[in-house]
Amino acid sequence: LNIRQEDLKIISELGSGASGTVSKVLHVPTNTLMAMKVVRIELSVRQQILKELQILYECNSPFIVSFYGAFPQGNFIKICLEYMDLGSFDSIYRKHGRVPIDVLGMLTFSVLQGLTYLYNTHRIMHRDIKPSNILLNSSGEIKICDFGISKEMINSIANTFVGTASYMSPERMQGSNYTVKSDVWSLGTTLMELATARYPFRPEGENMSIFEMLDYIANEQLPTLDPNVFPIEFCDFVNTCLIKDPVNRPNPEALLSHRFVKNAHLKRRNVITWIASLDLKK
Numbered sequence: 001l002n003i004r005q006e007d008l009k010i011i012s013e014l015g016s017g018a019s020g021t022v023s024k025v026l027h028v029p030t031n032t033l034m035a036m037k038v039v040r041i042e043l044s045v046r047q048q049i050l051k052e053l054q055i056l057y058e059c060n061s062p063f064i065v066s067f068y069g070a071f072p073q074g075n076f077i078k079i080c081l082e083y084m085d086l087g088s089f090d091s092i093y094r095k096h097g098r099v100p101i102d103v104l105g106m107l108t109f110s111v112l113q114g115l116t117y118l119y120n121t122h123r124i125m126h127r128d129i130k131p132s133n134i135l136l137n138s139s140g141e142i143k144i145c146d147f148g149i150s151k152e153m154i155n156s157i158a159n160t161f162v163g164t165a166s167y168m169s170p171e172r173m174q175g176s177n178y179t180v181k182s183d184v185w186s187l188g189t190t191l192m193e194l195a196t197a198r199y200p201f202r203p204e205g206e207n208m209s210i211f212e213m214l215d216y217i218a219n220e221q222l223p224t225l226d227p228n229v230f231p232i233e234f235c236d237f238v239n240t241c242l243i244k245d246p247v248n249r250p251n252p253e254a255l256l257s258h259r260f261v262k263n264a265h266l267k268r269r270n271v272i273t274w275i276a277s278l279d280l281k282k
Ligand code: ATP
Pocket: 014, 015, 016, 017, 018, 019, 020, 021, 022, 035, 065, 081, 082, 083, 084, 085, 087, 088, 090, 091, 132, 133, 135, 145, 146
């Protein structure tokens, strides 16, 4: 599919982040709704990025947001992706509060399947697992997006980090190489945030700079989930993801057989029921 600007009708803006802006668009010739991400880049790396993005055509998994195509326009690259109509989990929990445990089970199963697929099939690591990069649609499907396929794009976006929350593993903060286990750390942080509706590693009432926060994550004993509030297998799963030493932290594929994840995909109906209840609260 060769997507051209003149075939796209912009419907609304979905959100924006450090890397650019995402709009809901209609691809008129095929009558397909898409999410179009517009990323500002240096002209000099434009061809390189477009070339690196080609691998997205080969990423086909029910747990990964599909790629329709990308094209350049001046200093921008426009990337057309599967439209996920219920958006990302950060906006979902900000609007509707804590995410129920069965939904977190499906989410965990989907993210681990997506990460395992990316790594086993393409030797790609995600590098940016967080609530805003995990998306939901009204069929109850949960998929990951925005993984690090393009080295050039990672370079140009890494320079513009302005986040107030960090999902980065201790080993990454200390400058070690990225591994699939770093994605597992980010998943653990994400699950704590979605379960409690609050980013977990910024102590309440303290006005921490991002540097103080990174230091705290790497060197202090971090808070854990209360086993009186959450199922023990969920608490254990999150604690396992948040093992500070990557040597002792399992990789995504191994975590697929954890007790919390094993039967999680059987709870699909509960996700659908939850989605229906969200509509009522709107
Ligand atoms: P950052 O730039 O730090 O990664 P982010 O993930 O929030 O932050 P974007 O990736 O630009 O920033 O996404 C902005 C918003 O657009 C997301 O929060 C999400 O709600 C929405 N969005 C992104 N991709 C899609 C998609 N495929 N379908 C529906 N909504 C999407």
